[in-house]
Amino acid sequence: MLELKEYRTKVHNDWCPGCGDFGILNAVQMALFELKLEPHDVAIFSGIGCSGKTPHFVNTYGFHTLHGRSLPIATGAKLANTALTVVAVGGDGDGFGIGAGHFVGAGRRNLDFTYVVYDNGVYGLTKGQASPTLPKGLKTKSMSFPSIVEGINPLAIAVSAGYTFVARSYALDVRHLKEVLKSAILHKGSALVDVLQTCPTYNDINTKEWYSGTDLPTKAPRLYKIEETGYDGTVKDPNDAKEVDEKKGQAIIRSFEWGDKIPIGIFYRCEEPTFEDLIANRMPAYKQVPLVKQSIQDRDVTSLFESLT
Amino acid sequence: MLVSLDKETLFGDIHKEFPTHNGHRNEVSPGGAIIYDSALRLKAEDIGRPDVNLYPIPYVEVLVGALKESGHDKELSKFQVMTNTVAFGASMALVDYDFNEVAEAIKEGFTGRKASLGDLNVKAARHGYDYVKANFKDGFPYKLHPVNSDSKRMLIRGVQAVGIAKFKAGCTFQTYYPITPATDESEYLEHHEKQYDIVVVQAEDEISAILMAAGAAHAGVRASTSTSGPGFCLMAEGLGWASHTEAPGPVIILYQRAGPSTGLPTRTEQGDLQFVLHACHGDVPRMAIAPGDVAECFYDTFDAFNYADRFQMPVVVLTDKFLASSYRTMPIFESTNLKIDRGQMVKESELTNGSNSGLYKRYAFTPTGISPRSIPGMAGGIFHTTGDEHDEFGHITENSENRIKMMQKRMNKLELANELIPDEKKVNFFGPPKADVTMVGWGSTKGAILDGMQDLEADGIRCNFLQVRYMSPFPTTAVTKYLSEAKRKVLVENNYTGQLGAWIRQNTGIAMDYRVLKYNGRPFSQNEVFEGVKDVIKNGIREVVMAHA
Numbered sequence: 001m002l003e004l005k006e007y008r009t010k011v012h013n014d015w016c017p018g019c020g021d022f023g024i025l026n027a028v029q030m031a032l033f034e035l036k037l038e039p040h041d042v043a044i045f046s047g048i049g050c051s052g053k054t055p056h057f058v059n060t061y062g063f064h065t066l067h068g069r070s071l072p073i074a075t076g077a078k079l080a081n082t083a084l085t086v087v088a089v090g091g092d093g094d095g096f097g098i099g100a101g102h103f104v105g106a107g108r109r110n111l112d113f114t115y116v117v118y119d120n121g122v123y124g125l126t127k128g129q130a131s132p133t134l135p136k137g138l139k140t141k142s143m144s145f146p147s148i149v150e151g152i153n154p155l156a157i158a159v160s161a162g163y164t165f166v167a168r169s170y171a172l173d174v175r176h177l178k179e180v181l182k183s184a185i186l187h188k189g190s191a192l193v194d195v196l197q198t199c200p201t202y203n204d205i206n207t208k209e210w211y212s213g214t215d216l217p218t219k220a221p222r223l224y225k226i227e228e229t230g231y232d233g234t235v236k237d238p239n240d241a242k243e244v245d246e247k248k249g250q251a252i253i254r255s256f257e258w259g260d261k262i263p264i265g266i267f268y269r270c271e272e273p274t275f276e277d278l279i280a281n282r283m284p285a286y287k288q289v290p291l292v293k294q295s296i297q298d299r300d301v302t303s304l305f306e307s308l309t
Numbered sequence: 310m311l312v313s314l315d316k317e318t319l320f321g322d323i324h325k326e327f328p329t330h331n332g333h334r335n336e337v338s339p340g341g342a343i344i345y346d347s348a349l350r351l352k353a354e355d356i357g358r359p360d361v362n363l364y365p366i367p368y369v370e371v372l373v374g375a376l377k378e379s380g381h382d383k384e385l386s387k388f389q390v391m392t393n394t395v396a397f398g399a400s401m402a403l404v405d406y407d408f409n410e411v412a413e414a415i416k417e418g419f420t421g422r423k424a425s426l427g428d429l430n431v432k433a434a435r436h437g438y439d440y441v442k443a444n445f446k447d448g449f450p451y452k453l454h455p456v457n458s459d460s461k462r463m464l465i466r467g468v469q470a471v472g473i474a475k476f477k478a479g480c481t482f483q484t485y486y487p488i489t490p491a492t493d494e495s496e497y498l499e500h501h502e503k504q505y506d507i508v509v510v511q512a513e514d515e516i517s518a519i520l521m522a523a524g525a526a527h528a529g530v531r532a533s534t535s536t537s538g539p540g541f542c543l544m545a546e547g548l549g550w551a552s553h554t555e556a557p558g559p560v561i562i563l564y565q566r567a568g569p570s571t572g573l574p575t576r577t578e579q580g581d582l583q584f585v586l587h588a589c590h591g592d593v594p595r596m597a598i599a600p601g602d603v604a605e606c607f608y609d610t611f612d613a614f615n616y617a618d619r620f621q622m623p624v625v626v627l628t629d630k631f632l633a634s635s636y637r638t639m640p641i642f643e644s645t646n647l648k649i650d651r652g653q654m655v656k657e658s659e660l661t662n663g664s665n666s667g668l669y670k671r672y673a674f675t676p677t678g679i680s681p682r683s684i685p686g687m688a689g690g691i692f693h694t695t696g697d698e699h700d701e702f703g704h705i706t707e708n709s710e711n712r713i714k715m716m717q718k719r720m721n722k723l724e725l726a727n728e729l730i731p732d733e734k735k736v737n738f739f740g741p742p743k744a745d746v747t748m749v750g751w752g753s754t755k756g757a758i759l760d761g762m763q764d765l766e767a768d769g770i771r772c773n774f775l776q777v778r779y780m781s782p783f784p785t786t787a788v789t790k791y792l793s794e795a796k797r798k799v800l801v802e803n804n805y806t807g808q809l810g811a812w813i814r815q816n817t818g819i820a821m822d823y824r825v826l827k828y829n830g831r832p833f834s835q836n837e838v839f840e841g842v843k844d845v846i847k848n849g850i851r852e853v854v855m856a857h858a
Contacts, residue, residue: 009693009704011704038688039691040685040686040687040688040689040690040691041686043528043685045524048696053705055693055695056693056695056704056705059691060691061685061686061691061692061693062691062692062693062694062703063524063527063554063693063694063695064693064694064695064696064697064705065520065550065696066520066546066547066550066696069516069517069520069546069547069550071517072512072516072517072518072520072521072524073520073521073523073524073527074524075510075517075521075524076482076484076520076521076522076523076524076525076526076527076528076532077524077525077527077528077685078528079482079508079510079521079525080481080482080524080525080526080528080529080530080532081528081529081530081684081685081686083686084528084685084686101513101514101516101517102513102516102517104513105512105513105517279508282502282503283502283503283506283508285503285506286506286508291481291482291506291508291525291530292528292529292530292684292686294481294506296478296479296481296531296649297479297649298649299476299477299479299505301473301476301477301644302641302644304469304473304476304501305463305473305641305642305644306461306641308463308464308465308469309461309462309463309464309641
């Protein structure tokens with residue numbers, strides 16, 4: 001029997017006390033455990049930043065890659081071995097700034113993997129510069145001036161790029177995050193889980209208290225579960241283009257809801273053929289045996305030479 | 310023989326401020342032939358080559374005759390492009406080529422719904438062929454006869470040789486971002502995907518292309534990416550990550566074109582050698598091999614995959630536009646004796662065996678620097694890896710002692726490769742041991758240099774040629790041996806700075822005496838090697854720049 005501790009390593013963790021990363025790390029380990037995935041059948045990929053150290057704390061195959069480049073490396077590994085469960089993690093600067101092209105490219109392919117973004121609005125490891133999701137006009141504590149560029153909406157981009165599972169959760173609500181992660185991992189296709197996260201060291205605006213709404217007259221939490229308002233982001237018939245468009249549209253509209261009320265949950269979900277499925281349509285062997293298991297010894301190329309004579 | 314279809318072919322685009330060329334009529338050897346359209350109404354004096362045979366042919370008139378045969382003569386405008394086939398047929402008549410072969414070759418180019426066009430083109434060629442036979446006395450002395458050969462011969466390009474080598478090496482993962490002139494190879498691989506179980510992925514950019522391949526290599530498949538200089542610029546950080554994390558690959562095929570920046574995107578150069586050797590920050594072990602002809606493209610690419618697995622580092626195969634795209638007739642390459650070597654790997658049974666369980670070190674210190682690798686999915690083989698400096702388990706550490714040992718471990722693998730790979734693979738040496746002139750070159754200039762050597766010999770200049778094939782690890786011992794025996798060392802390179810010359814000097818302390826360089830985007834010709842070397846020898850000029858277009 002697998003135990004939760006088997007998903008942990010003994011590597012010393014040097015994240016700041018109170019960092020939202022801890023919640024995400026726990027949720028990832030719990031999700032893998034509850035899905036009963038053998039640690040050696042899972043590979044976790046990260047970029048650079050505080051979040052980049054995540055793989056070192058999880059006892060699965062772990063790839064700590066370059067800034068913004070976790071998705072290409074994860075893509076190569078998944079295509080080489082489709083039997084692996086592939087999870088990529090990274091910060092919003094890593095994924096939506098320097099890695100934006102790969103973020104879009106990976107969504108277009110609808111590869112079967114899960115991308116967990118630690119979204120806290122700042123570059124923590126380099127001491128708090130504005131990151132791509134920091135809204136225009138805001139100034140966190142180590143910035144000299146308020147940001148004069150727009151913050152991006154990762155959910156809207158993900159839906160447009162072709163991610164077939166798009167969700168948002170909160171690092172300090174580990175139960176919710178764990179459940180969303182499980183759905184994302186089980187989903188066949190590219191899944192984005194954008195995790196709102198506090199950075200107690202550098203983001204003095206979107207704090208735990210702010211998310212809890214203590215500054216609001218109602219004192220009501222800002223975050224609410226989108227499905228509790230009757231919202232359903234799941235496409236029933238992926239072949240129904242009208243339904244797909246409508247579901248994408250409502251996901252994008254709801255993703256812009258921000259301020260006193262912020263929805264979390266699954267915004268969009270649609271079962272479509274994955275990149276691997278489409279490769280297998282052309283190369284049936286690909287579905288049956290992962291590339292890495294195929295024999296490459298003594299391949300005969302004489303017919304190719306003959307075709308040139 | 311020059312087969313010209315228009316006036317510009319003969320006289321160049323000299324009306325432009327910067328003409329591409331000054332007319333190909335100047336390049337025809339004495340005693341050669343020029344075929345041209347008699348509708349241009351040119352007199353022999355206009356062409357200005359009394360030393361060559363002239364064959365004016367009324368292209369359109371001949372074509373109309375061919376079209377009439379199949380009732381298409383009213384559709385001249387639609388078929389006018391076929392005057393090129395008329396000219397082609399005419400050229401084949403001059404050299405007495407068997408017309409059946411001509412017809413067969415034409416038909417091969419038109420298959421499926423275009424087959425009827427093939428027949429029409431054969432007729433056009435036939436009429437061109439017959440026109441020459443009927444209207445010109447047989448004054449052209451050069452004839453083409455079938456060559457009796459014991460072995461079957463292929464018509465093969467560099468991109469195909471590389472592609473077939475990848476199949477033979479068991480490469481099952483190829484990435485690319487579209488770029489001239491590298492894309493042809495990826496398309497060739499994709500065309501045969503089913504036969505060889507290869508997944509070819511068009512990435513969003515070259516950063517992604519190299520890293521997808523690195524990820525696939527770490528995951529246990531033989532992976533590769535192909536690009537040209539501008540793409541390789543984007544691959545520098547990925548090269549460093551693959552090397553630092555000791556990925557078994559990828560193999561990177563770099564088809565050089567004239568740079569920098571967009572440069573001359575469809576033309577050739579040997580301008581990326583120093584870049585390949587130094588790309589990425591830090592001390593980055595990487596292998597780099599530079600095949601000199603289409604056959605070497607095949608064998609070096611095959612070997613590259615073995616090295617990537619054995620030495621766990623990226624391997625660059627450095628070739629160029631000229632080799633990529635040029636067709637060569639060659640005997641079928643011997644491929645049955647090529648053996649795949651996946652390098653040192655751990656077995657699942659060893660990893661899960663009681664006391665060893667959980668102790669696997671992906672980056673274990675070993676006497677050679679090579680740590681036997683596991684593959685994701687293996688029970689007991691879990692490893693972590695990172696572009697940070699790391700310990701034997703692949704976890705981040707800034708420990709000083711560990712850093713020194715890890716640097717030595719990684720860099721030592723290059724030394725090891727140098728010891729294990731025989732010199733016969735790393736350099737080629739042609740000609741007599743003692744000579745007046747030793748030419749030194751690399752890559753695609755090999756053919757021109759070998760041909761030029763014969764001309765130089767005929768002119769009384771005794772020469773030999775050192776072709777450096779392995780750039781990293783550098784064959785210092787072999788190169789030093791050959792060059793210390795050389796009387797006059799002439800560097801021949803298709804670039805401005807003489808990049809191999811600098812690399813040789815850095816590794817051996819030996820400087821070249823003379824340089825014959827060319828950097829106009831065109832490959833060296835046999836004549837240029839001859840003229841260039843003669844110039845430096847006879848006139849003592851230290852550096853000559855060749856400029857044939």
